Amino acid sequence: MINIVGKRLWFLLVLWVVILFGVIPLAIFGLKPGVEFTSGSVLTVKFEQTVTESDLKQEVIGTGYPEAIIQQTGGGTFLIRTKELTGEEKTALESALTTRFGALTETEFDSVSPLVAMETTRNTVIAIGIACVGMALYIALAFRKMPNPFRCGTCAVIGLVHDILIPIGVFSILGRTLGWQINLMFITGILAVVGYSINNNVVVFDRIRENLRKGISRDFATVVNHSVVETLSRCFNTSLTTILTVLALLLFVGASIQNFAVVLLIGIIAGTFSSTCIAPNLLIIWEKGEWGGLFRRRPLPAKSQ
Amino acid sequence: MTRRDKTFLAIISILIILALLVVLPINKGILGKRGIQLGLDLQGGAHLIYQADLSQVESGTGAEAVNGAIAVIEKRVNALGVSEPSIQRLGEDRIVVDLPGITEMEKAKKLIGQTAILEFGELMEEGEGEAKWTDDLGNWKPTTAVVDGEEKELTSAHFKENTYVTTDNLGRVILVFEWDDTGSKMFEQITTRLMNKPLGIFLGNQPLLGEDGRPIAPIVRSVITNRGQIEGLSYKEATELSKLLNAGRIPVPLNLIREQTLSPILGSTFVSKSVMAGIIGLILVMLFMMIYYRLPGVVASGALMFYVSVVLAIFKTIPVTLSLAGIGGFVVSIGMAVDANVLIFERMKEELRLGRTLAAAVDAGFSRAWPAIRDSNITTFIATGILYWLGSSVIASAPVMGFALTLTIGVAISMLTAITVTRTMLRTLIGTGLAQKTSLFTVYSGKGND
Numbered sequence: 002m003i004n005i006v007g008k009r010l011w012f013l014l015v016l017w018v019v020i021l022f023g024v025i026p027l028a029i030f031g032l033k034p035g036v037e038f039t040s041g042s043v044l045t046v047k048f049e050q051t052v053t054e055s056d057l058k059q060e061v062i063g064t065g066y067p068e069a070i071i072q073q074t075g076g077g078t079f080l081i082r083t084k085e086l087t088g089e090e091k092t093a094l095e096s097a098l099t100t101r102f103g104a105l106t107e108t109e110f111d112s113v114s115p116l117v118a119m120e121t122t123r124n125t126v127i128a129i130g131i132a133c134v135g136m137a138l139y140i141a142l143a144f145r146k147m148p149n150p151f152r153c154g155t156c157a158v159i160g161l162v163h164d165i166l167i168p169i170g171v172f173s174i175l176g177r178t179l180g181w182q183i184n185l186m187f188i189t190g191i192l193a194v195v196g197y198s199i200n201n202n203v204v205v206f207d208r209i210r211e212n213l214r215k216g217i218s219r220d221f222a223t224v225v226n227h228s229v230v231e232t233l234s235r236c237f238n239t240s241l242t243t244i245l246t247v248l249a250l251l252l253f254v255g256a257s258i259q260n261f262a263v264v265l266l267i268g269i270i271a272g273t274f275s276s277t278c279i280a281p282n283l284l285i286i287w288e289k290g291e292w293g294g295l296f297r298r299r300p301l302p303a304k305s306q
Numbered sequence: 307m308t309r310r311d312k313t314f315l316a317i318i319s320i321l322i323i324l325a326l327l328v329v330l331p332i333n334k335g336i337l338g339k340r341g342i343q344l345g346l347d348l349q350g351g352a353h354l355i356y357q358a359d360l361s362q363v364e365s366g367t368g369a370e371a372v373n374g375a376i377a378v379i380e381k382r383v384n385a386l387g388v389s390e391p392s393i394q395r396l397g398e399d400r401i402v403v404d405l406p407g408i409t410e411m412e413k414a415k416k417l418i419g420q421t422a423i424l425e426f427g428e429l430m431e432e433g434e435g436e437a438k439w440t441d442d443l444g445n446w447k448p449t450t451a452v453v454d455g456e457e458k459e460l461t462s463a464h465f466k467e468n469t470y471v472t473t474d475n476l477g478r479v480i481l482v483f484e485w486d487d488t489g490s491k492m493f494e495q496i497t498t499r500l501m502n503k504p505l506g507i508f509l510g511n512q513p514l515l516g517e518d519g520r521p522i523a524p525i526v527r528s529v530i531t532n533r534g535q536i537e538g539l540s541y542k543e544a545t546e547l548s549k550l551l552n553a554g555r556i557p558v559p560l561n562l563i564r565e566q567t568l569s570p571i572l573g574s575t576f577v578s579k580s581v582m583a584g585i586i587g588l589i590l591v592m593l594f595m596m597i598y599y600r601l602p603g604v605v606a607s608g609a610l611m612f613y614v615s616v617v618l619a620i621f622k623t624i625p626v627t628l629s630l631a632g633i634g635g636f637v638v639s640i641g642m643a644v645d646a647n648v649l650i651f652e653r654m655k656e657e658l659r660l661g662r663t664l665a666a667a668v669d670a671g672f673s674r675a676w677p678a679i680r681d682s683n684i685t686t687f688i689a690t691g692i693l694y695w696l697g698s699s700v701i702a703s704a705p706v707m708g709f710a711l712t713l714t715i716g717v718a719i720s721m722l723t724a725i726t727v728t729r730t731m732l733r734t735l736i737g738t739g740l741a742q743k744t745s746l747f748t749v750y751s752g753k754g755n756d
Contacts, residue, residue: 037701088412106569110411113701114563117355120700128696135688143681185701186631189693189709193638196689203682204649211674235652239645242594246587246641250634253583254576257347258634261709265638 006226009282023166026173033176035184040118042086045109048077064097136199156283157202160275164198168267190264201276240273314730325619345629350570351406356560358399371557381553402702424462427506441513446506451492464489471544481536481544490531500526580633606647609727632708639716646724649675690714
């Protein structure tokens with residue numbers, strides 16, 4: 002049988018590396034929030050003639066929007082992000098662009114007032130907070146018959162933080178390099194990962210609970226290792242089928258659900274790892290009171306067969 | 307096969323036929339116009355959120371004012387001829403207006419957001435304080451009359467909602483209106499006072515302009531009481547104004563705080579792409595299940611087909627409006643839906659390895675896997691519940707709500723199909739020759755419990 006719990010202190014190291022991987026880019030680059038969170042307008046136009054990004058930028062700035070951000074999304078299609086535009090301002094901008102570059106079609110227009118942006122940001126933070134606390138409480142409740150239900154909940158939520166930090170770190174880098182923005186679909190993806198990650202943990206913990214009841218070993222670590230190995234193929238298979246569908250979405254649809262699909266893809270892979278290697282190992286470390294081992298030069302010899 | 311299995315099998319067959327009948331009607335598409343409703347992002351249209359300014363409204367009557375505004379917007383939108391518009395209240399003082407398939411955006415916005423009140427004014431004397439309106443003719447102030455000892459401004463609030471447009475005997479377009487009781491009394495006083503003087507008409511803080519581009523300000527020639535007419539508008543403008551006046555006045559000022567418009571061209575390409583993604587995803591998942599789990603995998607694929615048709619039938623009956631994200635949620639749920647099956651099959655394999663018979667393994671697999679299936683799926687419900695709240699709270703984000711809803715329905719149905727369809731189909735297999743070949747269950751004899 003594979004020994005997953007034996008290297009638990011190494012997995013803990015991986016956890017720290019991942020947390021740093023998520024936190025460092027986040028601290029340096031931050032995230033690039035979309036209009037939903039910052040307010041403003043995004044006008045998507047498609048020109049019939051060839052237009053260069055720099056010419057367009059010059060024209061938009063000349064029309065009175067020095068802060069405008071222009072992004073080409075393929076073909077003659079451009080995103081023009083400005084402060085919040087009124088109907089008249091938008092019409093004026095479009096006619097100025099038509100005069101300079103010829104006929105254009107407006108394919109999309111998205112405008113958010115500062116009030117709405119502020120409330121959306123606030124509610125997003127509340128939603129993610131409630132989700133994390135709610136999941137911890139739920140696990141504690143579902144596993145109330147385990148010796149320390151709150152430890153299960155906490156370990157699952159640490160795994161959860163790992164799972165959402167990775168996509169956040171990746172998006173921080175993608176925001177810096179490719180200009181990817183955080184929108185509501187990104188948040189949707191994050192919350193879906195929250196549900197998915199805990200779902201995996203429940204399956205593993207459920208098996209631990211069952212094996213404890215059966216009393217397959219006196220050693221908690223052995224019980225956990227058995228349980229993780231027994232649920233391994235389930236965790237991989239379900240992740241694989243879900244990844245297959247997410248990949249189909251990403252490759253065939255892309256566009257506005259690209260953010261969502263990428264978050265989900267990264268989150269599912271992270272979740273499979275954390276629910277098999279991180280959360281159960283954390284639980285052992287906690288149950289065995291090995292926290293001190295983290296600070297010693299040599300990790301305690303892990304007992305397992 | 308027990309009697310219970312036969313009953314289940316019959317129920318499942320009936321359900322699948324019903325679902326297919328709902329999903330695949332003759333001469334209608336699966337998605338689109340007469341099939342499952344598509345969201346704004348897929349068929350194009352506008353999503354507008356207005357904030358009502360309740361600062362001028364007496365406290366306690368805010369809700370009434372907002373509901374009044376909604377009723378008026380409904381009438382105006384109907385006059386616009388949009389099919390299946392949706393006008394809803396969001397929270398205390400916001401109104402969400404969804405106009406699928408609309409193309410003349412600016413016109414629609416103008417029509418919806420207008421407070422639409424005509425105000426009447428009289429010219430001011432030199433040095434008579436601050437003017438409310440100014441145009442070529444001079445400075446104007448609201449014209450007033452005293453009714454029941456109270457000085458009131460004359461506005462179209464006193465029109466009866468039966469204005470109409472016609473032409474007079476000279477062929478000029480006229481907008482005809484009738485005053486209500488108070489309006490009649492006021493207009494009598496005012497026309498008496500303003501004899502041979504102009505009466506200014508203003509709309510939305512601007513002078514009402516005629517077809518010739520000049521302000522409409524008729525000279526009062528006689529004392530008028532119960533009715534009046536406005537000349538000089540083009541036929542089109544007069545008709546629109548008449549519709550607005552008849553739809554009634556929006557009782558509170560509205561500010562547009564969120565606007566999202568999408569062209570229909572953009573959306574239609576996504577529909578075919580997402581259907582493609584769904585089909586490819588489904589095929590990949592079924593292939594994987596059949597290759598990995600063999601016979602149970604075939605059973606799971608059958609259950610998955612059942613799952614897809616039942617979920618689509620539910621979307622259509624409730625009905626759930628599918629946005630791109632909603633379809634995304636459904637496609638992802640196909641991958642997640644096999645989870646319950648995977649849990650059960652893994653359990654069955656363990657039981658078979660222990661040397662149990664297929665019948666015993668199936669029953670043990672289901673009963674042992676059930677707590678994990680139940681407890682793990684509840685986490686998805688918690689997440690989608692929170693998402694739905696987030697989506698519905700500030701911005702009425704159809705994509706977020708749509709995703710939450712489709713994933714919730716998907717996960718719930720997948721639990722049901724796993725414990726009914728897969729189970730019944732597997733139990734039906736018991737007793738056939740297939741059940742003796744454990745290799746079909748990817749458990750090989752000699753490979754015991756490791």
